[in-house]
Amino acid sequence: MALSRNEKITIVAAIISPLVTIAIDFVKSVPVFSTLKFVWRLLAENIVWIATYNIPFWIILLITMSAFVVIKLWFGIKKRSVTVPAYADYTEDVIDNIKWKWKYQYDPSFRKYMIVEHKAYCPNCDSFLRGKSIYSVQQTECIRCNFSIQEKNIYSDLDKINLIIIDNIERKEKKK
DSSP states (O other): OOHHHHHHHHHHHHHHHHHHHHHHHHTOOTTTTTHHHHHHHHHHHHHHHHHHHHOOOHHHHHHHHHHHHHHHHHHHHHHHHHHOOOOGGOOOOETEEEEEEEEEETTTTTTTEEEEEEEEOOTTOOEEEEEEEEEEEEEEESSSOOOOTTTTTTGGGGHOOOOOOOHHHHHHHHHH
């Protein structure tokens, strides 16, 4: 599974932060990680100051619950604002003389619908086709009848099928 852009940034920041702290401490001529220790102490002191401030518990609870409701509403509104594209009805086609069916699934990391669950069907009996590899010999066979495609596993090149589907979608949208 590929990492999203935010996950990559988080990993890079986690790796670079200690290195930057060491560099700052080296430039300031202080013991290593003293800057990190200072920031940690400042954070802890502020948390203790906030926690020991004389605020009634019901106000803290009210603020916490209000923040929770606002966050829940915000993410709920963002989630509902995703509209299903017009091409979502296009879920099957004949590609290279094989009937293909697929579904679309919204991917929040890419913020768009992705093509998923590709399935090929037999031209004779309309049953599911499966790819098979036996000692580096590729083939595709029907699970019900004797139909087979020798020396080719049709699932080995799903990128090509994806690109054809996307090209077909773009061609249909250009005609509109």
